[in-house]
Amino acid sequence: KAGVTQTPRYLIKTRGQQVTLSCSPISGHRSVSWYQQTPGQGLQFLFEYFSETQRNKGNFPGRFSGRQFSNSRSEMNVSTLELGDSALYLCASSLMGGGVHSYNEQFFGPGTRLTVL
């Protein structure tokens, strides 16, 4: 069974630009969560999508948004990039989600390394 895939793996952007990251979950998984990982703040939860609906959201500004398609693939968008957005962006999929089962046995992708210059 293929694991979680994320594209692109590396990305370099400049301040003010926007970026879209893609995540394909494990086949059959319906929940996709996104995380930002930085050396200073560690892993921080961005949001979770289940059945094409955002079910949970972390404490990030509105510049960070996402969506999920009917095939469970998900995209994350960051608009008006800032230097502080440089990070490893991870997505994780799980079989169930949308509530109390949202985070159980999540499988993470390798991440997208975003550098903002």
Add this chain to the structure above:
Amino acid sequence: EDQVTQSPEALRLQEGESSSLNCSYTVSGLRGLFWYRQDPGKGPEFLFTLYSAGEEKEKERLKATLTKKESFLHITAPKPEDSATYLCAVQARNSGGSNYKLTFGKGTLLTVNP
């Protein structure tokens, strides 16, 4: 505000030298506590889920335990391939009460020397 603190930040062991990693938490309404392992350049790998105080889970040389305030990850007779960053995370209800949020600790970097 929910807090998750892992200690120590870094731990260096000799092969075969058993030890424990700590994850202490302050949350309202714990739903679950998760342990992950992360290797450099990779996403975290799920290890365990613990739901209630007194629960224990084991996998090879790893054993996770949970109390009302903290969790321990015990590593018995570690091998160099156990070297990684170990992360814990807690799931609890959002302040609004309708959803759940996940809060991670900053991890313990474990190095096992041969």
